[in-house]
Amino acid sequence: MIALLVLIPLASALAVLLMPQERQEEIRKITFFSCLATFFISVFVFLSYSAASGGVQFEISRPWVESLGIRYHAGVDGISAVMILLHGLVSFSGAMVSRSIKERVKEYSIFFLILVASIFGVFTSLDMFFLYFFYEMAVIPMYPLIGVWGSKNKEYATMKLTLFITGGAVLSLVGILTLYQAAGLQSFDLIALQEHFAASPLPAATQQWLAALLIFGFGVIASLWPTHSWSPIGYAAAPSAVSMLHAGVLKKLGPYLMIRLALTLVPEGTKFWMPIVAGLSVVNILYAGYCAMVQKDLKFIIGFSSVSHMGYVLLGLACLNQTGVSGAVLLMFSHGVMAASAFALIGFIYDQTHTRMVDELGGGLGNRIPFVAVCFVMTAMASSGLPGFSNFIAEIMIFFGAWQKYPWPTLAAVFGILVTAVYLLRLVKNVFYGKEKVSWPALKDAQGLAQKTPFVLLLAALLVFGFFPNLLVRNIDAGVKHLIAKNPSIFEVTP
Amino acid sequence: MLALGWLILFLPLMACLVIAGTTLKHEKISAWIACGALSLSFIFSIILFAVLAAQGFPTLQSTVTILPLEHLRLEFGVLIDRLSLIMLLVVTGIGSGIFFYSMGYMKEDKGYSRYFASLSLFAFSMLGIVVSTNFFQTFIFWELVGVSSYLLIGHWYQKDEAADAGKKAFITTRVGDVGFLIGILFLSSLSATLGKQTLDFQALSELLGHPAGHEFILTAICLLVFCGVLGKSAQFPLHVWLPDAMEGPTPVSALIHAATMVAAGVYLLARVYFLFILSPTALSVIAGIGAFTALIAATMALVQPDIKKILAYSTLSQLGYMVMAAGLGSSSAAMYHLVTHAFFKALLFLGAGSVIHALHTQNILEMGGLFRKMPVTAWTFLIGFLALAGVYPLSGFWSKDEILTLAFTVNRPLFWIGAGTAFLTAFYMGRLFFTVFLSEPKWKKEPHESPRVMTTPLLLLAFFAATGGFFGLGTFLHSHYDQAIAWNFSVVAGSLTLSLVAILLSYLIYALDIPLLKPFEKPFSPVAGLLIKKYYMDDLYDVLVKYVQQNFAGLCDLFERVVVVKGMVNGTAQLTGWAGDRLRCLQTGKVQFYAFAFSAGVTLITLFWIVLR
Amino acid sequence: MNLAGFCSLLPEALVIALMFVVFAADLFLPSIKKRLGGLTAWGLTAILACLLWQGFLAGGQKFGETFQGTFLCDPMALFFKALFILTGIIVVILAREFLKKADKNPGEFYLLILSALLGMLFLASANDFILLFVSVELVTVSFYVMTAYLKTDQRSVEAGIKYLILGALSSGMMLYGISFIYGHTGSTHFDAVRGALFGMTSAPPLLLLGILLLIAGLGFKAGAVPFQLWIPDVYEGAPIPVTAFLSVGSKMAGFAALLRICVSVIAPFDKKWALLMAVIAAMTLVYGNLGAIPQKNIKRFFGYSGIGHAGYLLTAIAAGGFSGARGVLFYLLSYAVTMLAAFLVVVYCSVHLESDDMSAYDGLSRRSPLLAGALFLSLLSLAGVPPLSGFFAKFLVLSSAVEKGLIWLAVLGALNVVISLYYYLTLVKRMYIHPPAGGVIAVPLSFQIPLYLLMLGIVGIGVVQGPFVRLAASAVSGFF
Amino acid sequence: MITLNHYLILSGCLFAIGMYGIITRRNALLILLSVELLFNAANLSFVAYARYLGDLTGQVFVFFTMVVAACEVAIGLAVAILLFRTRETLNTDEINTLKW
Amino acid sequence: MNEAFFFYLFSGLTLLAALYVVFTKNPTYAVLSLVAAMFSLAILFVLLHAYFIAVVHVLVYAGAILVLFLFVVMLLGVGREEPASKSQRLYRIFGGFVVVGFLLEIGLIIKAVSSSAQESPTILAGTIEAVGKLLFTEYFLPFEITSVLLLVGIVGAVVLSRREQMPAEGQYLPGKAAEGGRSKQV
Numbered sequence A: 001m002i003a004l005l006v007l008i009p010l011a012s013a014l015a016v017l018l019m020p021q022e023r024q025e026e027i028r029k030i031t032f033f034s035c036l037a038t039f040f041i042s043v044f045v046f047l048s049y050s051a052a053s054g055g056v057q058f059e060i061s062r063p064w065v066e067s068l069g070i071r072y073h074a075g076v077d078g079i080s081a082v083m084i085l086l087h088g089l090v091s092f093s094g095a096m097v098s099r100s101i102k103e104r105v106k107e108y109s110i111f112f113l114i115l116v117a118s119i120f121g122v123f124t125s126l127d128m129f130f131l132y133f134f135y136e137m138a139v140i141p142m143y144p145l146i147g148v149w150g151s152k153n154k155e156y157a158t159m160k161l162t163l164f165i166t167g168g169a170v171l172s173l174v175g176i177l178t179l180y181q182a183a184g185l186q187s188f189d190l191i192a193l194q195e196h197f198a199a200s201p202l203p204a205a206t207q208q209w210l211a212a213l214l215i216f217g218f219g220v221i222a223s224l225w226p227t228h229s230w231s232p233i234g235y236a237a238a239p240s241a242v243s244m245l246h247a248g249v250l251k252k253l254g255p256y257l258m259i260r261l262a263l264t265l266v267p268e269g270t271k272f273w274m275p276i277v278a279g280l281s282v283v284n285i286l287y288a289g290y291c292a293m294v295q296k297d298l299k300f301i302i303g304f305s306s307v308s309h310m311g312y313v314l315l316g317l318a319c320l321n322q323t324g325v326s327g328a329v330l331l332m333f334s335h336g337v338m339a340a341s342a343f344a345l346i347g348f349i350y351d352q353t354h355t356r357m358v359d360e361l362g363g364g365l366g367n368r369i370p371f372v373a374v375c376f377v378m379t380a381m382a383s384s385g386l387p388g389f390s391n392f393i394a395e396i397m398i399f400f401g402a403w404q405k406y407p408w409p410t411l412a413a414v415f416g417i418l419v420t421a422v423y424l425l426r427l428v429k430n431v432f433y434g435k436e437k438v439s440w441p442a443l444k445d446a447q448g449l450a451q452k453t454p455f456v457l458l459l460a461a462l463l464v465f466g467f468f469p470n471l472l473v474r475n476i477d478a479g480v481k482h483l484i485a486k487n488p489s490i491f492e493v494t495p
Numbered sequence B: 001m002l003a004l005g006w007l008i009l010f011l012p013l014m015a016c017l018v019i020a021g022t023t024l025k026h027e028k029i030s031a032w033i034a035c036g037a038l039s040l041s042f043i044f045s046i047i048l049f050a051v052l053a054a055q056g057f058p059t060l061q062s063t064v065t066i067l068p069l070e071h072l073r074l075e076f077g078v079l080i081d082r083l084s085l086i087m088l089l090v091v092t093g094i095g096s097g098i099f100f101y102s103m104g105y106m107k108e109d110k111g112y113s114r115y116f117a118s119l120s121l122f123a124f125s126m127l128g129i130v131v132s133t134n135f136f137q138t139f140i141f142w143e144l145v146g147v148s149s150y151l152l153i154g155h156w157y158q159k160d161e162a163a164d165a166g167k168k169a170f171i172t173t174r175v176g177d178v179g180f181l182i183g184i185l186f187l188s189s190l191s192a193t194l195g196k197q198t199l200d201f202q203a204l205s206e207l208l209g210h211p212a213g214h215e216f217i218l219t220a221i222c223l224l225v226f227c228g229v230l231g232k233s234a235q236f237p238l239h240v241w242l243p244d245a246m247e248g249p250t251p252v253s254a255l256i257h258a259a260t261m262v263a264a265g266v267y268l269l270a271r272v273y274f275l276f277i278l279s280p281t282a283l284s285v286i287a288g289i290g291a292f293t294a295l296i297a298a299t300m301a302l303v304q305p306d307i308k309k310i311l312a313y314s315t316l317s318q319l320g321y322m323v324m325a326a327g328l329g330s331s332s333a334a335m336y337h338l339v340t341h342a343f344f345k346a347l348l349f350l351g352a353g354s355v356i357h358a359l360h361t362q363n364i365l366e367m368g369g370l371f372r373k374m375p376v377t378a379w380t381f382l383i384g385f386l387a388l389a390g391v392y393p394l395s396g397f398w399s400k401d402e403i404l405t406l407a408f409t410v411n412r413p414l415f416w417i418g419a420g421t422a423f424l425t426a427f428y429m430g431r432l433f434f435t436v437f438l439s440e441p442k443w444k445k446e447p448h449e450s451p452r453v454m455t456t457p458l459l460l461l462a463f464f465a466a467t468g469g470f471f472g473l474g475t476f477l478h479s480h481y482d483q484a485i486a487w488n489f490s491v492v493a494g495s496l497t498l499s500l501v502a503i504l505l506s507y508l509i510y511a512l513d514i515p516l517l518k519p520f521e522k523p524f525s526p527v528a529g530l531l532i533k534k535y536y537m538d539d540l541y542d543v544l545v546k547y548v549q550q551n552f553a554g555l556c557d558l559f560e561r562v563v564v565v566k567g568m569v570n571g572t573a574q575l576t577g578w579a580g581d582r583l584r585c586l587q588t589g590k591v592q593f594y595a596f597a598f599s600a601g602v603t604l605i606t607l608f609w610i611v612l613r
Numbered sequence C: 001m002n003l004a005g006f007c008s009l010l011p012e013a014l015v016i017a018l019m020f021v022v023f024a025a026d027l028f029l030p031s032i033k034k035r036l037g038g039l040t041a042w043g044l045t046a047i048l049a050c051l052l053w054q055g056f057l058a059g060g061q062k063f064g065e066t067f068q069g070t071f072l073c074d075p076m077a078l079f080f081k082a083l084f085i086l087t088g089i090i091v092v093i094l095a096r097e098f099l100k101k102a103d104k105n106p107g108e109f110y111l112l113i114l115s116a117l118l119g120m121l122f123l124a125s126a127n128d129f130i131l132l133f134v135s136v137e138l139v140t141v142s143f144y145v146m147t148a149y150l151k152t153d154q155r156s157v158e159a160g161i162k163y164l165i166l167g168a169l170s171s172g173m174m175l176y177g178i179s180f181i182y183g184h185t186g187s188t189h190f191d192a193v194r195g196a197l198f199g200m201t202s203a204p205p206l207l208l209l210g211i212l213l214l215i216a217g218l219g220f221k222a223g224a225v226p227f228q229l230w231i232p233d234v235y236e237g238a239p240i241p242v243t244a245f246l247s248v249g250s251k252m253a254g255f256a257a258l259l260r261i262c263v264s265v266i267a268p269f270d271k272k273w274a275l276l277m278a279v280i281a282a283m284t285l286v287y288g289n290l291g292a293i294p295q296k297n298i299k300r301f302f303g304y305s306g307i308g309h310a311g312y313l314l315t316a317i318a319a320g321g322f323s324g325a326r327g328v329l330f331y332l333l334s335y336a337v338t339m340l341a342a343f344l345v346v347v348y349c350s351v352h353l354e355s356d357d358m359s360a361y362d363g364l365s366r367r368s369p370l371l372a373g374a375l376f377l378s379l380l381s382l383a384g385v386p387p388l389s390g391f392f393a394k395f396l397v398l399s400s401a402v403e404k405g406l407i408w409l410a411v412l413g414a415l416n417v418v419i420s421l422y423y424y425l426t427l428v429k430r431m432y433i434h435p436p437a438g439g440v441i442a443v444p445l446s447f448q449i450p451l452y453l454l455m456l457g458i459v460g461i462g463v464v465q466g467p468f469v470r471l472a473a474s475a476v477s478g479f480f
Numbered sequence D: 001m002i003t004l005n006h007y008l009i010l011s012g013c014l015f016a017i018g019m020y021g022i023i024t025r026r027n028a029l030l031i032l033l034s035v036e037l038l039f040n041a042a043n044l045s046f047v048a049y050a051r052y053l054g055d056l057t058g059q060v061f062v063f064f065t066m067v068v069a070a071c072e073v074a075i076g077l078a079v080a081i082l083l084f085r086t087r088e089t090l091n092t093d094e095i096n097t098l099k100w
Numbered sequence E: 001m002n003e004a005f006f007f008y009l010f011s012g013l014t015l016l017a018a019l020y021v022v023f024t025k026n027p028t029y030a031v032l033s034l035v036a037a038m039f040s041l042a043i044l045f046v047l048l049h050a051y052f053i054a055v056v057h058v059l060v061y062a063g064a065i066l067v068l069f070l071f072v073v074m075l076l077g078v079g080r081e082e083p084a085s086k087s088q089r090l091y092r093i094f095g096g097f098v099v100v101g102f103l104l105e106i107g108l109i110i111k112a113v114s115s116s117a118q119e120s121p122t123i124l125a126g127t128i129e130a131v132g133k134l135l136f137t138e139y140f141l142p143f144e145i146t147s148v149l150l151l152v153g154i155v156g157a158v159v160l161s162r163r164e165q166m167p168a169e170g171q172y173l174p175g176k177a178a179e180g181g182r183s184k185q186v
Helices: A002-018 A024-048 A078-100 A105-124 A128-149 A154-183 A190-199 A204-221 A230-237 A240-248 A250-265 A267-293 A298-318 A322-353 A370-383 A390-405 A407-432 A448-467 A470-486 B002-021 B027-055 B082-105 B112-131 B135-153 B160-194 B201-207 B215-232 B241-247 B250-259 B261-271 B280-301 B307-328 B331-359 B375-389 B395-410 B412-438 B452-470 B473-477 B489-511 B518-532 B534-586 B591-611 C003-008 C010-028 C036-058 C075-102 C107-125 C129-147 C154-185 C190-199 C205-222 C230-237 C240-265 C267-292 C298-319 C321-353 C369-383 C389-403 C407-432 C445-463 C465-479 D004-024 D028-053 D057-087 E002-023 E027-047 E051-076 E086-112 E128-136 E140-161 E177-182
Strands: A057-065 A070-076 B060-068 B073-080 C064-066 C071-073
Touching: A002 A024, A002 A057, A002 A070, A002 A078, A002 A105, A024 A078, A024 A105, A057 A128, A057 C465, A070 A078, A070 A105, A070 A128, A078 A105, A078 A240, A078 A250, A078 A322, A078 A448, A078 A470, A105 A128, A105 A240, A105 A250, A128 A154, A128 A190, A128 A240, A128 A250, A128 C389, A128 C407, A154 A190, A154 A204, A154 A230, A154 A250, A154 B534, A154 C389, A154 C407, A190 A250, A204 A250, A204 A267, A230 A240, A230 A298, A240 A250, A240 A298, A240 A322, A250 A267, A250 A298, A250 A322, A250 A470, A267 A298, A267 A407, A267 B534, A298 A322, A298 A390, A298 A407, A322 A370, A322 A390, A322 A448, A322 A470, A370 A390, A370 A407, A370 A448, A390 A407, A390 A448, A390 A470, A390 B135, A390 B160, A407 B160, A448 A470, A470 B060, B002 B027, B002 B060, B002 B073, B002 B112, B027 B082, B027 B112, B073 B082, B073 B112, B073 B135, B082 B112, B082 B250, B082 B261, B082 B331, B082 B452, B082 B473, B112 B135, B112 B250, B112 B261, B135 B160, B135 B215, B135 B241, B135 B250, B135 B261, B160 B201, B160 B215, B160 B241, B215 B261, B215 B280, B241 B250, B241 B307, B250 B261, B250 B307, B250 B331, B261 B307, B261 B331, B280 B307, B280 B412, B280 B534, B307 B331, B307 B395, B307 B412, B331 B375, B331 B395, B331 B452, B331 B473, B375 B395, B375 B412, B375 B452, B375 B489, B395 B412, B395 B452, B395 B473, B395 B489, B412 B489, B518 B534, B534 C267, B534 C407, B591 C154, B591 C205, B591 D004, B591 E086, C003 C010, C010 C036, C010 C107, C036 C075, C036 C107, C071 C075, C071 C107, C075 C107, C075 C240, C075 C321, C075 C445, C075 C465, C107 C129, C107 C240, C107 E140, C129 C154, C129 C205, C129 C240, C129 D057, C129 E140, C154 C190, C154 C205, C154 C230, C154 D004, C154 D028, C154 D057, C190 C240, C205 C240, C205 C267, C205 C298, C205 E086, C230 C240, C230 C298, C240 C267, C240 C298, C240 C321, C240 C465, C267 C298, C267 C407, C298 C321, C298 C389, C298 C407, C321 C369, C321 C389, C321 C445, C321 C465, C369 C389, C369 C407, C369 C445, C389 C407, C389 C445, C389 C465, C445 C465, D004 D028, D004 E002, D004 E086, D028 D057, D028 E002, D028 E027, D028 E051, D057 E051, D057 E128, D057 E140, E002 E027, E027 E051, E051 E128, E128 E140
Parallel strands: none
Antiparallel strands: A057 A070, B060 B073, C064 C071
16 A cells, blocks of 8 residues: 555656656656656555554565565554654645646656655655655755756756755765664664664664664754755745745755654663753754844745744654653644645746746735635644644643753744744735735736635645644554654653 | 523624535625624623522533543533623723724725634634633633734735734733743642642632642742733833834724623733732732833823824723722722723724724824714714723723722822823823814815714713713622722722813813913923833834844854854765775776785784784 | 686686777678777677686686686686776776777777777786786786877877886886895795795885885875875876776776785784874875865866775775775775776766866756766765665775774765765766756667666665675685 | 895886886886886786796786887887877877867 | 796896886887897796796797887887986976885885795796696686677777878867867868
C-alpha cells in the first residue's frame, strides 16, 4: 500500500517522460491524477492507522542490497502517518496550482512527480539508507524546478538552496554511515538499530559528535539559524507549487529526520545538543520574525516567517518531552499546510500581476479578489497562531512543553507570536486593505473548482484539525509515546 | 440544563458558518440568521436564568477534553453560575439589540453579509469567554475576540484608517495576550507544584485555597494575567487602540467597544478573583492602574471633537473605574458597574450612531440643535448621559457610588481620583450632550429621526439604563471574596453634588454659550494641547514602533544581508571559488614545472614517510 | 598451454585479431575503410559478449593462470576487462563521430584505440611486474600517439609532448621502484612478492621506497595529487574522444593496477600506507574539486572533476580491505558508465557545436532534450545524487572510509560532494536555465541507442544496486 | 670490494641526474635524453640486483625496458618533430598554450 | 681489485657523461655524451655478468636510439639553448634542492639496508641462452606484447611524422575552435 505512494508518482513521471512534449493537457492530467491518487492513499493511510495499537503499521520489508544489509523497509508510525497526510494534501494542492505553469510542462511535471515521490519515500522509509536516499533525491529536482520555472534571482537562489541542503545532507550521511558501522549489525534497519543501541548504547562522546552531525546536518533543511539563509530567497524564487512543497513539506524533513535518527539512535548525544538547539531556535523565531518585518517581497515575508515558525518546531523538539515533541510534529503539519496555502495564494497573485512587491501591488486588492483575500487573511491568522486553526494548538503544546524545560527561551518564543502578528497583519493590511493605489485591470479572483479547491482544501484542513486537534494528536502521541518508551532516559518526565 | 448552555454558545457560531458558507450573496437572509441566532441565545439565556433561579443558582459545569496532553488536559466547557448567567444575559441581550439596530444602520453597506458573519463570530467568542471553564478556553476565546474585533473594526477595510485601526487593536491587545499566555504557563507549573496540573477555574480555586509560600510567583501570575486585561479592557498603557477602534461601524463600537468585549477583561478579573485576592500587591497595582486610566481618559475626553471618540474615552474611563473596583477588593462592584455601564454606554453609542446616521458626520461642532429634530434619540441619549454621570436614580448612580464608597473606605487617594473623574465625566458628557442637542444648529441638511429598527433598541436600552439600579445586581453578584461595602451617605451625596455641578457648568458653557472658560484658555492652552495629543501616548508608541522596532528589524535584516548572506554564505562560496582560482595557478602550463612538482612530491613523500619515520 | 589457459586469453586474442583485421582493412580494402568504425565497434561488442560469456562460465571463480602465473584471469580482471571493452566500444563510437568531421584517415586511429585497449586488458590480468610494466607502456604509448593525433593543431601536439615527457618520467619512477621491489623480494611475480613481504618482520626502507615509486607511477595514471598536473592540460589539448578514453579508460587502468597492487601485493603493509593514501586522497579531492570551479572549457572541466573522482577512489583505496576494494570497483563501474554517457553528449556537442566552451551548452535542453537530459543525468550521477549510480558509489566509498575510522576523510569527501555539485550544477544551469544559443540539434540513432543504454545503466545501477554490489564484491572477495 | 650498494648508489646518482635534466632542460629533445638516463638508472639497478640475487629476471626486465624506451623515443621524437613543425621551437617554456 | 678499478673507472665515466648530457648547451654534444654514458654503462653490465644485456644495450641505445636522436637534432637544426631566463634559474636552484634531497634520501636508505643481501651467492651468467630461455617461457606473453608495442611505435611514428596537406583556411579543426585565434597555424 504505502509503496504505492512512491511508485505511483514515479510511474507517472516515467509515463510523462514517454509522452510527446506537445500534449500538455494530457501531461497535466497525468500529474493531477497521480497526485490525486496519492492524496487518497495518504488519507486512507492516515485514517486507517490505528493509534490505539500504535507502533509501525503497513510494514513492508524486502531485501534490497543484501550484502550491505540494506532492505526496503517501509512502514508508518504515528508521526509519519501525519506527515504522509500533510504531503498528500500539499502535493495534491501543488499539482492543482501547477496548472499555472505554461511552458515546458513536460519537464516540469517529471521533476515535480519525482519530488513528490521522494518525499513520500522519506516519510515511509524505515531504513536509514532509504531515508537518506529519498531525502537527497528530493533535493535535486528542486534545482531545475526553481532554476527554470522560478522568478527573480532564481539562479543564485536555486544554487544556494541546493548546495545548502546537500551540504547538510552529506554531513548527516557521514553520521548515518558511522552509526551503521558502529552498530556492526550489517543492517541499516532503523528498528533493528534502535533496539541494538537501546541495549548497548554508544559511548557518550561518540554519541555527541554523531548527534552533532545529524542534528546540524538536518538542521540546515529545517533552516536552523544560521544556516537558514537559503530559505527565504529560495522560496521567493521558486514557482508556487515548489514553494508550497518546499516550505510545506520538504522543510519538515529536517525535524522529521532528527526525530527518526538523532532522537532514536543517539539519544544521549541528542540530549546533549538540545539546549543549544533550543537557544538557536529562539534566535530563529525572533530574528527571522524581525527580518520578515522589513521585507518588501511577499514571498520573502512568508519565507522568513517559515524560518521563524521552524524555530517553534525545533523548540518543541528540543524540549524532549511528550507535549513538546507532539506539538512540534503538529506544528510541522499545521505550518506545512499553512505555508502551502500562503505560497499558493501569493503565487496566484503573482501569476497575474507579475510582481510580489508590496509597494508595487499598492494595496486594496481585497476589493478586487475577495476570495483570495479572505483565504489569505485566514492563512495569516493561522500563521499567527489564532485559535480555530491547528497552528494554535501546536504552538500552545510547544509552549507548554518547552515551559517545563526552557523557561526563558519559552518567554522569548511567546513574544514571537506578537512579532508574527505584526508582520503578517502589516502584510495583510498593505496588500489587501486600504485604497487601491495601483489598478490591476487584468486581476481576476479565483474562479471555478480548479482554482478554488487547493485553497479551500488547505484551509479546511487547518480548520478541521484546529477544531479537532485530537484527530492528529492521537496519532502523533502514539508515535511519540513509542519514542519515549524506547528512550525513557532522555525524556523529561514531569511530575 | 447545560445543553442549553452549549446551545447558547454555539448558536452564533452556526450563524457565522452558515452565513460564510451559503448566504453571503443573500444579505437579508444573512442578517436575519445572525439576529435570529443571537435572539435565540438570548431567549435561552432567559430560560436558563429562570430555571436556575428556581434551583437557587447552583454552579454547573460540563467539559469536553479537546487535547489530553501529557499531564494537562486541555478542555473546553460551559460553566454556569451567577456571574456567567448575568454576563450571558447582558451579552446576548444587548447583543441582540445591537444586531437588530445594525440591520438598519448598515443598510446599503457592501459587506452586509460579511458584517453579520463577523458579528456572529464575535458573539460566539464573547460567549465563549463568558462560559469558559478554564484558562485555556478563556485564552482561546480571548484571541478569537481579538480576531473578530479586528475584522469588525476593519470592516471598511478600503479605508486606510479603518484597516490601520483594526491592526492596531489586534496587535495592542496581543501584547497583553502574550503576558496572559505567559501567566497561564506560570499557572500551569504552579498548579503542578501544588499537586495537580490544571487550568480549570474550579479546580484551581480549590487548589489555591492554601497557597503556602508562593507569594512571589502568585503576584507574577496575577500581574501577567492582568496583562491580558490591560489589552482587552484597554487600560493604561495599552489603551491606545480603543479610540482608534471607533473607525469601525458605530454598532460595532457600541457592542464590542462599549458593552462587551472591553468588559471581558473586567469579567475575567471577576471570574478568577480567587487568584487575585491571593496577591495584595497585584491588587494594589491593579487598582492604581484602573484609577489612573479613569482619570487620564476622562481628561482626554474633555477636548475631543469627535462624538464617538468622546464616548470611547468615556468607556476607557469607566473601565478604569471597574478595574479600580476590582483592585480595591470587590469584583462584584466592578461587575455591577460593568452591567450598568453596558446598558448606558451601548445606549449612548447607538444614540450617537443614530445622530451620525442622520448627519453623516462625527464632529460634534458640526451638529447642534437636534433635540427637536430627533426626539427619541435625544431623550434616550439624555437618559444615557445622566446614567453615566451618575445622577439619581439612574443605574449609573448605584454602581458608581458603590465603587466610590468602596474606595473611600479602602483607599482614600484613589477615592479622590475617582471623585475627580466623576466630576470630569459629568462635565464632558454635558459638553457632548449640550453641544449636540441644545446648541445652535450647525448642520446644513435637515436631519431626520432614525427608523424604527434603530430606535426600538434605543428605547429598550434606555429602559434598562434607567432602571438598572433596582434589580439588586450588586448583592446578586456578591461573592465571598469581596469586600463588604457599607453605605456611606456623605460619599453618595458628595459625588451626586459633584456631578450636578459639572452638568450645570457644562450647560452654562455649551448650551447657553456663556464663555466661562475664556479666562482659562490662555494659561491652560499647553494642557489642552497635551490632552488633544492624548498625552503623546500615540506618538510615543509610534516612536517605539517606527524607530525602535523598525530599526531593530532593519538591523536584523542588515545582519542577515551583510553578515549571514554576504559574509558567511557568499563569503564561503567566494572563498571556495577563490581557492579554486588560486589553485589552478599551479597549472602553469609549463611541463618543467609539472616535472618539478612530480619529483618534489616524490621527494617530500619519501622524506616524510620513509626517512623521518 | 592448455585449453583453459587459452580461453582465459580469449578476449586479448580477439582484440589482437580485430587489430589485424582493422589494419588489413585499412591498408587493403578501401571500400570498408568508411565503415571501419562500425566494424570496430561491432567487433568489440562481440568481444564483450564473449567476455561476459567467459565471466558467466567462471562464475566468480578464478578462471585460470597462464605463463607460469604471470597472467591471471580472475573475477577482478574480468570485471575490469568488461569495463575496458565497454569503454572501448563507446570511444570507437565517439571517434567515428569525431573523425567524420575531422576528415582524417581513421584506420590507424582505431588501431591505436585497440592497442591501448589491449594494453588495458593485459594490465587487468597482469600478475607480474614485467607484464604490468609492458602493458602499462602499451597503453601509454598508444595514448601518446592519439593525444598528438591532430598533427596540425598546436594544442594537440602540446598535449602530446607534455603527456609524453611526464609519462616517461612516471614510467621511469615506476621502473625504478619496481627494481627495488624486485631487489628485495627476488621476484617480479606478484604472488612471490606478496609471499616475501609476508615473511618480513619489518619492511626495509628501500623496499618501501620502491613501493612508493610504484604507487607514484600508477598514481600518475590515476591522477593522484601531486602527480596530477598533466591531466587538465592533456585533456584539454587531446582530441575529444581521446580525452574521453583518457578520463575513463586510462584512469580505470591506473586504478586497476593500483588496486591489484594494493590488494594482492602490498596487502601485508596495508596499515602503513593507509594514512599516506588518505592524505593523498584528501589532497586529490580538494585539488580536483576546487580546480574545477573556475573552468570554462568542458574538457578541462572534466579533467579537474576527474581528479576529484580519483580522490574518492583513493579514499576507498586508503580505506582498503574488502569494503574498500568493493567500493573502488563499484565506483569505477558507476564512473565508467556515467562518464561515457557524459562524453557521448560532450563529443557530439563538441563536434556539432564546434566548440568546447561551456557556453556552447547554453539552452541545450531546448535544442536537444535527449542530449541535455543525458548530460543532466550523468552530471548528477557524478555529483553523487540519488537515485543515480554515482550516489551509491560514493555511499560505498564513504562507508568504507568510515569503517576504517577515516571519519575526517569521509567528512572531507562529503563536503566535496557539495563543491562538485556546485560546478556540475553550473553546467546544468547553462543547459536548462540559459536561453538556447541555436537551433535544434538532431541526434542519429547510432548515438541515441548507446546513450539510452548508458542512461538506463546510470539509473539502473543507482536503483537496483544489489546485483552490482554483489558483482563488485565477488570480484574482490578472492583476495580477502 | 664492490658491493651491491655501490651499484645502487651509482644508479641513484644517474636517476637524480636524469631527474635534474628533466626539470631544468628546456629543449624537448634534451628532456627526452634525460628520460633515457632515468630508464638506465633503473636498468642498472635491475642488473645489479639480478647479479646479487642470482636471478635472471632482472636482466629480462632490462630487455623489456629497452624495448619500451625505444618505442617511447620513437614516438617522442615524432612528437618533437610535430612540435617543431607547429611552433618552430622545441623550447618547452614557450609551450604553454594549455594552462590553468 | 680489478673489479673495483673497472667499477670506479666506468661509473665515474658514466656519471661524468650523464652530467654533461644534463649541463651542455649543445644538443649534439649531449647526444654524443649520452652515447658515451651508454657504452660505459654496458661495461658495468658486463661487470655484473649481464653479457647479453650489455650487448643489446649497446646495440639498442648507441646503435638505434641515439642515432635517431642525432638525426632529429640535425634534422630540426636545433642550435644552442638560449641563455637561462630568471625562471630557469629558479628551476635550477629548486630543482637542485629536490634532486640533491632525493639523492640524499636514497643514500640514507641504501646505507640503512643490511649487508646480508649484498653478497652474491652464485655467479650467474646472463648469456643469450639463459636470458632467451626465460624470455620464451615465463615472459613469453610480455615478449609478445612488446611486438604490439613496437607495432604501435612504428605506426605512431609514421602517422605522426607523415606530412599532410594543411586544412584550408577557415575549415573547422576539432579540438581547436574553442581557443579562437590564440594558436598560430604553421
